[in-house]
Amino acid sequence: MSSVWTFIKNNPMCDFLVALGLLSIYITYIGAPRASRKSGRYVSGTPVVGGMLIALGFLTSTNKWLAFIGLLEPTTLWLIFKAVPEAICENKRIKRWIPPEEFEGGKVVEYSNYRRKLEEKRIEYEEYPGSFYIQEITRYIIVAANFGYDLIGMDNRGENPILLQAGTVEECKERANKAAVWNVYADMIAKNKNRK
Numbered sequence: 001m002s003s004v005w006t007f008i009k010n011n012p013m014c015d016f017l018v019a020l021g022l023l024s025i026y027i028t029y030i031g032a033p034r035a036s037r038k039s040g041r042y043v044s045g046t047p048v049v050g051g052m053l054i055a056l057g058f059l060t061s062t063n064k065w066l067a068f069i070g071l072l073e074p075t076t077l078w079l080i081f082k083a084v085p086e087a088i089c090e091n092k093r094i095k096r097w098i099p100p101e102e103f104e105g106g107k108v109v110e111y112s113n114y115r116r117k118l119e120e121k122r123i124e125y126e127e128y129p130g131s132f133y134i135q136e137i138t139r140y141i142i143v144a145a146n147f148g149y150d151l152i153g154m155d156n157r158g159e160n161p162i163l164l165q166a167g168t169v170e171e172c173k174e175r176a177n178k179a180a181v182w183n184v185y186a187d188m189i190a191k192n193k194n195r196k
Contacts, residue, residue: 010062017057024050025073047075097158099141099185104161106143106150109169112180114139114156119177121153121162135160140180142172151175 008015028045035043051073058066071077095114102108112118117136124132137153151165151172165175173182 007061007063011060014057014061017053017060021050021053021057021070024053028075048073048079051076094156097139099158101185103141103143103152106145108185109142109144109149110173110182110184111141112139112176112182115177115179115181116156118180119153121164123162135162137162137164140164140172140176142169 024046028047028050032043032045051070053070054073055067055070058064058070071080097114099108099111115138117138118140119137121135121137122132123135124130135155138156139154139158141152141154143150143152145166148167149169149172150163153162153164154160165172167175173180
């Protein structure tokens with residue numbers, strides 16, 4: 001017992017941060033649900049903050065290995081083992097996306113690699129005149145149309161197509177952002193078949 005008291009006495013910064021972390025955990029998991037029940041509306045706590053404060057507190061102490069205690073907070077575990085790996089997998093899926101062979105009746109000729117925000121397009125809501133949203137275009141595809149080719153911009157999931165230009169392949173590439181890196185669709189399909 002005296003060693004615990006000595007630890008507390010010799011690490012005031014650790015004591016302060018651990019106390020704040022415990023208070024935050026209490027507010028998040030006990031205080032906020034009680035307040036929600038009483039008021040009849042949602043009251044939020046501060047998930048992850050309590051665990052991080054406890055970990056930071058123990059990192060300032062002489063026994064740094066105790067920082068793992070802060071990582072045992074439920075939302076910190078969820079963040080480490082569920083949210084971060086899912087975000088990494090989603091990011092890989094977005095970057096590896098290849099358009100279908102045909103897009104809206106036309107054969108895909110070329111497409112660009114994913115790149116964060118090649119351009120932004122302002123799109124007005126038909127049902128709400130005067131209101132709009134901004135769609136980020138993160139990739140392009142060039143599709144063979146009846147009388148030439150269409151340049152189509154897409155979001156990061158390969159959805160929400162927007163027709164940007166019609167003409168030849170060179171005119172479509174000229175209209176697109178210069179940072180776009182182009183791939184010939186037939187070449188990419190051949191590479192993927194060779195990998196299997």
